[in-house]
Amino acid sequence: DAKTTQPTSMDCAEGRAANLPCNHSTISGNEYVYWYRQIHSQGPQYIIHGLKNNETNEMASLIITEDRKSSTLILPHATLRDTAVYYCIVRVSVTGTASKLTFGTGTRLQVTL
Amino acid sequence: SQTIHQWPATLVQPVGSPLSLECTVEGTSNPNLYWYRQAAGRGLQLLFYSVGIGQISSEVPQNLSASRPQDRQFILSSKKLLLSDSGFYLCAWSVYRWARQAQETQYFGPGTRLLVL
Numbered sequence: 001d002a003k004t005t006q007p008t009s010m011d012c013a014e015g016r017a018a019n020l021p022c023n024h025s026t027i028s029g030n031e032y033v034y035w036y037r038q039i040h041s042q043g044p045q046y047i048i049h050g051l052k053n054n055e056t057n058e059m060a061s062l063i064i065t066e067d068r069k070s071s072t073l074i075l076p077h078a079t080l081r082d083t084a085v086y087y088c089i090v091r092v093s094v095t096g097t098a099s100k101l102t103f104g105t106g107t108r109l110q111v112t113l
Numbered sequence: 114s115q116t117i118h119q120w121p122a123t124l125v126q127p128v129g130s131p132l133s134l135e136c137t138v139e140g141t142s143n144p145n146l147y148w149y150r151q152a153a154g155r156g157l158q159l160l161f162y163s164v165g166i167g168q169i170s171s172e173v174p175q176n177l178s179a180s181r182p183q184d185r186q187f188i189l190s191s192k193k194l195l196l197s198d199s200g201f202y203l204c205a206w207s208v209y210r211w212a213r214q215a216q217e218t219q220y221f222g223p224g225t226r227l228l229v230l
Contacts, residue, residue: 043203043221044157087156097209098145098164099217100172103156
């Protein structure tokens with residue numbers, strides 16, 4: 001399974017952009033990169049995912065390098081409520097339609113005033 | 114819209130006692146269903162997944178079992194709990210679809226925190 005590497009922790013000032021990096025150098029050509037976040041004592045929340053192209057939704061943007069070996073999650077205007085552990089995951093198929101998400105220890109993002 | 118429920122939210126059980134955790138999904142049909150466990154300070158580990166009623170696949174051999182008696186119901190069980198079964202248990206659902214690219218996003222429930230004493 002493709003492994004991801006993320007910094008253990010990051011700080012960001014409220015209102016500024018938070019850029020969370022992730023390395024996934026062993027990713028295969030058809031494997032997707034997913035980002036989730038987990039606020040203390042809650043279930044993980046889906047943020048965004050992508051394969052090759054950059055993606056944007058109402059929560060965040062995902063920038064994937066051309067060689068697909070790394071990606072960056074961007075929260076454009078971080079708020080205190082964005083304080084959480086952020087997980088970068090490579091989705092691995094276990095059947096044609098189901099998959100396994102292997103969560104590492106993620107990046108603990110602390111947004112401060 | 115889709116909703117996923119898990120209960121109970123918190124459970125304290127003695128070693129050797131049985132376990133039954135339930136997960137139900139509303140607002141979708143024939144979902145993939147998943148059970149994950151998160152040990153303290155660690156990432157999530159996939160335990161079981163199911164692509165249909167009565168179809169269960171195990172990812173990690175252990176003291177637990179899973180069943181799917183109805184399309185949108187997923188149950189995690191144990192006959193005799195061990196101390197090492199303590200953790201945060203999460204149920205997730207997904208539906209595979211093709212729209213510009215393959216879409217199969219897992220959505221997680223609120224979780225059950227289990228403490229075995």
